[in-house]
Amino acid sequence: MSRLITASRFFIWLAILGTSSAMLVAAGFYLHLRPGLPAVHQLLDTRLQTPLRIYSADDRLIAEFGEKRRTPVTIDQIPNKQLQAFLAAEDARFYEHFGVDIIGLGRAAVELASTGQIQSGGSTITMQVARNYFLTRDKTFARKFNEILLSFQIEKELDKATILELYLNKIYLGNRAYGLAAASQVYYGKPVDELELAQMAMLAGLPKAPSAYNPLANPERAKVRRDWILGRMEELDYITADERNEALSQPLTARYNASQSEVNADYVAEMARAEMLARYGDTAYSDGYRVTLTVNSNDQVAATDALQRGLEAYDQRHGFRGPAGTTDQVPADEETYRSILEAYPRVEKLYPVVITDISNDDNQATAWSRHLGEGFIPFETMTWAREFRSTNAMGPEPSKVSDVLSTGDIVYVRRQPTPQEPAPDDSSLSDDHASMDEDEQAAPIIAPVAMALSQVPDIQGALVSLEAKTGAIQALSGGYSFEQNKYNRAIQAQRQPGSTFKPFIYLHGLEQGMTPATIYNDAPIVQESSEMEPGWRPQNAGGEFNGPTRLREALYRSRNLVSIRLLQDMGVDETIAFLDQLKLPTENLHRDLSLALGSGSMTPMDMARAFAVIANGGYDVQPYLIQTIENSDGDLLYEAPPAILCDSNCAQLRENNPTPVAGFPAIRVAERLADERAVYILHSMLKDVIKRGTGTGARVLERDDLAGKTGTTNEQKDAWFSGFNHDIATTAWVGFDQPATLGYREFGGTAALPIWVDYMREALDGTPPADMTRPSGIVEVRIDPDSGDRAAPGQEDAISEIFRTDNVPEQTAGNGLSGGSEDANLPRNLF
Incomplete structure (x- = not known):
């Protein structure tokens, strides 16, 4: 008996010694590691x-840039069943423990011993927060002890809802999705509050092993994990048996959903990305x-x-270059x-297809597309496809499908609407997916699909539209396809402007005392040659000359x-100085x-x-793209200041410009750069370009407030x-990236103007007329159309013209009697 008591005492003291030693070791670790532990409050500032x-x-x-997809959400934005699914999968005793769950660790050990694997995990959600925010994933005792200590601190200083919110916004759930909201979008293409129970359980199964239980990579294993979580939710009374059975019966519906742009504006997005990178460096992405x-x-x-329609139209006017x-x-x-x-690759709304058959009557081709499935191409969509021989030459018109296509050809098509359906929406058909299988799943197509023969244009172009009074970019496209070629012609292509530049020469003339009625001789000019350079003999388009011509007519007829x-x-130097003004x-002008x-x-x-x-009346505006920048908390970091059009005391206005706390100016002072009377007269002259000149194609818009100028360069290299x-001020340009002739029938009015009209029809839809207000100092006078002088009283062929009050022509003797001036009275402008 005494020996038993002695042995018992020995083991008791041994246990006490072991426990004391363990506590001393733990205390030592705590005292050693505690100073290096981060402060928990940093979690809230992360x-x-x-x-x-x-x-x-x-x-x-428009676009999203960054390595990690994440959309932080608050705990009250997450459905309760979704929270319960994560608790069932990761930490069912989350609301009961203080950071470390001894019972959970024991259960995990039993699962490991009985099944060979751990379903529910040993780490609590709090421990995962500590690891994900503060620690590495190194499997060392020190890291684990730090994790436990941090978990106790987190539980002490933060409430459970905050801890759970931090967890659900941080966890990695595969396919670059960080956080629950991002995963909901990536796998199901919808926000968290629209998920079904089976989908909630699927997402809850991902933190354990995002690759192993990924429904896209391993659907069978993912389903097993999902079903286990649903069973666990029933065990914990989170859901009923009926709810569980209904969810178990649901098929896997996960598919890859990249962040879908709602606006096709890749060139604009790239401009914004570059500006943000310049402002904030690499942190712009994160x-x-x-x-x-x-x-x-x-x-x-x-x-x-x-722009795309206009370039395709040009391309088809010059024939079919054959299969791709x-x-x-x-x-x-x-x-x-x-x-x-x-x-x-797919290029915008053009899809590559294989021609698999041509019908017996040679009136239709059968094609197969990886995007659209099987389809047919009627001959009536091929009538444009004359053989391309050169920019100025094509073969005969085709009369049957085999004149254009053969089986085995790979060509591009556009999807056609059928009488039973509206015009197709191709926005969901994207190549920006992880694999083609996912792309096919994203937009199932029921064959056969009606198709129209097309081809990817070689021609390029650009369109820029600005709010005239502020410089705000309203729309911009830098080419046919950003994915095909990222070169942004809207801001990078240095091209000859041709006759589109003439209004600025005329504006200088109007400021220097010329008028719309000033007569100039439309006659040949020969600049003598030197020993090194040939003579310069400029001509009009078409080669004809009109003789004495008023400036108004000269401008609208270009x-x-x-x-x-x-x-x-x-004078050239004086004009360059005016252009600088x-x-x-x-710097690139001759x-x-x-x-x-x-x-x-x-x-x-x-x-x-x-x-x-010109459009705004002569004020200096500079184009800008970014209206506001907000940080992740929604705080305003930048807002583009409004432009204030200023006629006088601009320096004082700029000096007194208040600067808000955010650090950006309250206003942008837009000074007057040109005389408003001269600008007003130029408006009137440029309206005639559309009413009766080279821009009459714009008359289809049926608006009287439009003005503009066509431009075509030598050999029709730029339109x-x-x-x-x-x-609104809008410019459209068409040309080849490597300058080459567009063809002898292609001018600004045929290649570029239709694009401008197509855009402005939408941009101006529903807007009231917008004309520049007539400034003081402008008068309207009747003149002789041949001489430009004031008309004689009662002259029948007299026309109205506007002038600055200090430039009104005087009535000359005999004016209106001979229908023009005698040679002796002709101004020197004619010679």
Whole structure:
């Protein structure tokens, strides 16, 4: 008996010693590690890596940039059953323990011993928060002890709801989705509050092993995990048996959903991304900035569509260049066709297809597309497809399908609406998916699909539209397809503006005392040659000359020789100085008489901004794209200041410009750059370009407030149209990236103007007329149309013209009697 007591005492003391030693070791670890532990309050200040998101002015998503997809949510935005699904999967005793769950660890050990794997995990949600926010994933005792200590601290200082919210916004759930909201979008394409119970359980199964239980990569294992979680939720009385059985019967509905842009505005998005990178460096991609642009989504879509349609129309006017490729693997199964077409990407709304058959009557082709499935191409969609031989030559018109296509050809098509359906919406058909299988799942198509033969244009172009009084970019497209070519022609392409530049020469003339009635001789000019250079013999388009011509008529008919004589009178150096005053980029302009014809180079953005100065009445505005920048908490970091149009005391206004606490100016002072009377007269002259000149194609818009100017360069290498009303200034340009002729029938009025009209039809829809108010100092006088002098009383062929009050022509003797001036009275402008 005494021996038993002695042994008992020994073991008791041994246990006490062991416990004391363990406590001393633990205390030692605590004292050693405690000073290095981070403060828990840092969790509340942690900036989660959240992507940069770009929105239109009407709050539609344009683009998202960043390595991690994340959309932080608050705990009250998450359905209760979704919270319960995560608790069932990860930490059922979350609301009972103090950071470390001894019972949960024991259960995990039993599961490991009995099944060979751990279903519910040993780490609590609090421990995962500590690890994810503060620690590495190194499997060391020190890291685990730190995790436990931090968990106790977190539980002591934060409430359970805050801990759970931190957890659900941080966890990685596969496919670059960080946090619950991002995963809900990536796997199901909808917000958290719209998920079904089976989908909630699926997401709750991902934290344990995002790759192993990923429903896209391992659907069978993911379903097993989902079903276990549903059973666990029933055990914990989170759901009823009926709810569990209903959820178990649901098929897997997960599919890859990239962040879907709501606006096709890739060139605009890239401009915004570059500006944010310049402002904030690499943190622009991770700090959750929300950028709102000046572009309106409807205007932007109109700009993108108008440019694409215009370039396709030009391309088809010059014939069919043949198939993009061929294959001899016809007929074949769908997998073979899919493999063949992988080398041919979709380009905007054009889809690559394999021609699999031509009908017996040679009136229809059968095609297969990896995006659209099986379809048919009627011959009536091929009538344009004459053989391309050169820019100025095509083969005969086709009369049957086999004149254009052969089986095995790989061509591009556009999806056609059928009488039973509206025009197709291709926005959901994207190549921006992890794999083609996911792409196919994203937009199932019921075959056969009606298709129209097309081809990816070689031609390029740009469109820029600005709010005239502020410079805000309303819409911009820098080419046919950003994915095809990221070169942004709207801001990077330096091209000759041609006759589109003439209004600035005329504006200088109007400021220097010329009038719309001033007569110039539209006659040949020969600039003598030197030993090194050949002579210069500029001509008008068409080669004809009209003789004495009023400046108004010379502008709307775009007479080159009159523009040259006008520049010659004013002087090249003086005109360049005036262009500098207008803040046009003059470094790439020629310092000779060819300046009158738009020699040198400017970008479409330069031209749009220059025409905005004319449109707004002569004020300096600078284009800008970003309207606001907010941080991840919704705090305003930047807002574009409004432009104040200023006629006088601008320096004082700028000096007194208050600066808010945020650090950006309250206003932008837009000084007057040109005489408002001269600008008003120029408006009137440019309206005639549309009413009766080279821009009559714009008359289809049936608006009297529009003005503009066509432009075509030598050998038709560039085609332009820049036009405006008092509110909007828009420029369209068409040309090849490597300058080459567009063809002898292609001019600004045929290649660029239709794009401008197509866009402005949408941009101006529902807007009232916007004309510049007539300034004081303008009078209307009846003149002789031949001499430009004031008309004689009762002269029948007299016309009305507007003048500055200090430039009104005087009535000359015999005016109106002979229908023009005698040679002796002709002004020197004619010689």
